[in-house]
Amino acid sequence: MKTFPALASFASFLAVLSGAPLGARAADLKIADLKIGDKAPDFTLPQVSDGKAVALKDLLAKNKAVAVVFVATKCPVSNAYNTRMAALGKEYGAKGVELVGINSNKTEPAAEVKEHAGKHGFTFPILKDEGNKIADAYGASHTPEVFVLDPKGNLIYHGRIDESQDDARNVRSPDLRNALDAVLAGKPVPTAQTKAFGCSIQRV
Amino acid sequence: MRFVLRLLFAAAGLAVSALSARPAAAESVKLVKPEQYRSRVVAAKKGRVVLVNFWATWCEPCREEMPALAAAAKGFPSKDVAVTLVSTDSIKKTADVQRFLAAAKIPFVCWQAKSADPQRFIEAVDKSWNGAVPYTLVYDRKGELSARLLGPQTERSFAEAVRKALAAGP
Numbered sequence: 053m054k055t056f057p058a059l060a061s062f063a064s065f066l067a068v069l070s071g072a073p074l075g076a077r078a079a080d081l082k083i084a085d086l087k088i089g090d091k092a093p094d095f096t097l098p099q100v101s102d103g104k105a106v107a108l109k110d111l112l113a114k115n116k117a118v119a120v121v122f123v124a125t126k127c128p129v130s131n132a133y134n135t136r137m138a139a140l141g142k143e144y145g146a147k148g149v150e151l152v153g154i155n156s157n158k159t160e161p162a163a164e165v166k167e168h169a170g171k172h173g174f175t176f177p178i179l180k181d182e183g184n185k186i187a188d189a190y191g192a193s194h195t196p197e198v199f200v201l202d203p204k205g206n207l208i209y210h211g212r213i214d215e216s217q218d219d220a221r222n223v224r225s226p227d228l229r230n231a232l233d234a235v236l237a238g239k240p241v242p243t244a245q246t247k248a249f250g251c252s253i254q255r256v
Numbered sequence: 257m258r259f260v261l262r263l264l265f266a267a268a269g270l271a272v273s274a275l276s277a278r279p280a281a282a283e284s285v286k287l288v289k290p291e292q293y294r295s296r297v298v299a300a301k302k303g304r305v306v307l308v309n310f311w312a313t314w315c316e317p318c319r320e321e322m323p324a325l326a327a328a329a330k331g332f333p334s335k336d337v338a339v340t341l342v343s344t345d346s347i348k349k350t351a352d353v354q355r356f357l358a359a360a361k362i363p364f365v366c367w368q369a370k371s372a373d374p375q376r377f378i379e380a381v382d383k384s385w386n387g388a389v390p391y392t393l394v395y396d397r398k399g400e401l402s403a404r405l406l407g408p409q410t411e412r413s414f415a416e417a418v419r420k421a422l423a424a425g426p
Contacts, residue, residue, distance in 0.1 A: 126316070127314075128314035129314060193386055193388040193406070194386070194387060194388035194389075197386075211386075212375075212387075215372075215373045215374060215375065217346055217374065218346045218348070224372070224373075225373060246375055247374070247375045247378045247379070247385075247386050247387045248374050248375065248378075248387050249312065249344040249374050249378070249387045249388075249389060250387055250388055250389075251314070251315055251316075251317075251388070251389070252315075252317060252388045252389065252390065252406070252407045252408070253388075254317070255407075
């Protein structure tokens with residue numbers, strides 16, 4: 053399609069008028085902003101354990117829900133949740149919820165991610181998202197950040213594992229657990245959107 | 257005698273103000289609750305452009321961009337632009353925050369977010385922020401939000417955002 057420069061600049065003018073976000077990220081245009089209820093983008097990514105391709109649609113077909121967690125090897129906040137993630141993966145895996153980790157950091161190669169997953173006893177698949185394409189498609193901004201999808205692939209929870217950044221014994225708001233328990237009980241997720249501090253995903 | 261006393265008081269006052277003008281690295285990190293963010297961190301500097309940088313000692317890109325922020329700040333007179341840090345470290349880590357700022361000779365005032373649930377703080381700062389750091393907000397002289405800078409920045413991108421806020425007028 054031919055591009056008309058005047059039209060393009062008018063479009064960007066309209067974007068400004070319509071209250072497009074203030075400032076400043078080169079990649080702003082391609083990063084999604086997934087909302088609760090939206091259909092989550094499909095993906096097929098290699099798992100770091102053996103390089104085998106894992107497709108979201110296959111996980112959705114086999115489970116009552118899929119929790120996609122953006123993780124890191126070097127982020128201390130993500131690392132503070134390693135034990136919690138390993139436990140959640142085992143506990144909810146047995147109940148028909150698949151936890152799947154995605155590492156999109158350009159600074160963390162697949163071999164390092166594999167070693168990290170082994171060291172921390174992650175029994176759920178960890179996938180490598182080279183070029184942060186899936187992080188962009190989901191609008192994931194930091195680690196750890198969770199997207200829970202129902203079997204149709206619709207987003208039903210987005211946010212944190214819980215509110216306690218540095219102390220697993222002191223959790224008062226186990227938001228991911230609450231969301232997964234609600235899904236398993238066939239109830240609406242009590243709080244579908246939560247926030248916490250975390251490390252920015254290191255994009256290309 | 258009264259004159260001498262006045263002189264003494266004036267000298268003491270000068271000594272105190274000289275102390276407070278020392279780089280923030282020597283100052284203590286102060287805690288700020290969600291409901292205090294607007295008044296203490298932003299409005300307290302009213303009349304100036306305010307750049308607030310959210311960071312954490314555990315955040316490598318935050319630590320890495322700090323010299324760029326310091327370099328950018330040097331390009332603007334402090335009567336026009338105030339740069340303030342807000343650490344999102346756990347409040348158990350205040351000593352680490354202090355230590356990092358002192359060791360890196362970071363010349364800015366630093367607050368530390370105090371909120372049992374971080375979400376309350378994030379929402380109080382900016383509803384469209386989801387908590388990823390580094391994160392920088394720039395307010396114009398009227399205290400209106402002028403720019404959101406997501407992720408690590410450069411000296412140039414910090415300076416551009418400040419210039420844009422200055423251009424918004426007095």
